[in-house]
Amino acid sequence: MTIKVGVLGARGRMGSEVCRAVSAADDMELVAQVDVGDPRDQLVAGGAQVVVDFTHPDAVMDNLRFCVDNRLHAVVGTTGFTTERLETVRGWLDGAPGVGVVIAPNFSVGAVLMMRFAELAAPHFESVEIVELHHPGKADAPSGTAARTADLVADARKAAGLGEPPDATTQEVEGARGARVSDIRVHSVRLAGLVAHQEVLFGGHGETLTIRHDSLSRTSFMPGVLLAVRSVVDRPGLTVGLEHLLGLR
Ligand SMILES: NC(=O)C1=CN([C@@H]2O[C@H](COP(=O)(O)OP(=O)(O)OC[C@H]3O[C@@H](n4cnc5c(N)ncnc54)[C@H](O)[C@@H]3O)[C@@H](O)[C@H]2O)C=CC1
Numbered sequence: 210m211t212i213k214v215g216v217l218g219a220r221g222r223m224g225s226e227v228c229r230a231v232s233a234a235d236d237m238e239l240v241a242q243v244d245v246g247d248p249r250d251q252l253v254a255g256g257a258q259v260v261v262d263f264t265h266p267d268a269v270m271d272n273l274r275f276c277v278d279n280r281l282h283a284v285v286g287t288t289g290f291t292t293e294r295l296e297t298v299r300g301w302l303d304g305a306p307g308v309g310v311v312i313a314p315n316f317s318v319g320a321v322l323m324m325r326f327a328e329l330a331a332p333h334f335e336s337v338e339i340v341e342l343h344h345p346g347k348a349d350a351p352s353g354t355a356a357r358t359a360d361l362v363a364d365a366r367k368a369a370g371l372g373e374p375p376d377a378t379t380q381e382v383e384g385a386r387g388a389r390v391s392d393i394r395v396h397s398v399r400l401a402g403l404v405a406h407q408e409v410l411f412g413g414h415g416e417t418l419t420i421r422h423d424s425l426s427r428t429s430f431m432p433g434v435l436l437a438v439r440s441v442v443d444r445p446g447l448t449v450g451l452e453h454l455l456g457l458r
């Protein structure tokens with residue numbers, strides 16, 4: 210059966226790539242391409258079953274509310290999902306049985322594995338820091354992926370009885386030691402020529418471990434997005450993270 214798909218943020222870096230990937234998929238039909246200035250009602254008028262959102266952290270909650278109100282399944286890659294936001298979406302879905310929403314900070318399979326590997330390594334090293342590197346057009350810092358990695362690493366450290374990573378630095382120019390997310394230092398680099406990259410650096414006794422992932426092209430996110438579109442129609446409620454669709458959790 211063909212899945213009718215609408216895209217929000219259709220003229221953006223990710224949205225335009227999603228439009229191409231959906232159009233090329235044998236089992237999908239691209240029925241609406243919506244960006245700023247276009248009526249969102251095109252999604253309903255076009256008969257979309259699944260809406261893919263790659264817009265902006267400031268816009269995504271209103272878009273999701275629209276989808277749930279109109280009983281449209283949603284696949285969301287837009288960042289900015291705090292615990293509070295996720296709870297709000299859960300609340301909306303409680304009132305819309307049968308509707309599915311998949312939200313993932315990163316749709317690339319390699320990035321999902323990087324996060325999983327980091328979580329596995331976390332209990333075994335006293336030190337850890339995260340460096341995320343992106344194109345200079347990125348709206349937010351730190352990246353959603355880095356924030357999610359920090360949460361996973363922090364939870365794994367806590368479960369293993371580890372405290373904060375050691376750090377005796379008291380003299381610093383503001384920002385030199387990065388941001389703290391769940392007590393983990395995260396450093397954000399914005400550089401022309403980059404797409405999306407992350408290193409998780411671990412340090413222990415006489416050794417370090419670096420786990421690095423590179424998205425060299427936005428096509429890296431497309432298999433994950435298409436998997437989520439195919440899955441969400443049979444997955445009511447909220448799913449957070451592509452790992453659940455890959456059988457990694
Ligand atoms: N989960 C993942 O795997 C990935 C997530 N992202 C995230 O996706 C989001 C978008 O990233 P990019 O495509 O690089 O940004 P972009 O700025 O290139 O594209 C965003 C598009 O959304 C449009 N837009 C903004 N508000 C809108 C609204 N209310 N309705 C319809 N369209 C609207 C903009 O006009 C723009 O065309 C960011 O939050 C980014 O972090 C990006 C890459 C991968």
Ligand SMILES: O=C(O)C1=N[C@H](C(=O)O)C[C@H](O)C1
Pocket residue numbers: 288314315316343347348351352353354355404405406
């Ligand atoms: O804005 C981007 O480009 C990306 N955003 C996501 C994030 O913030 O983690 C995913 C990927 O890193 C690309």
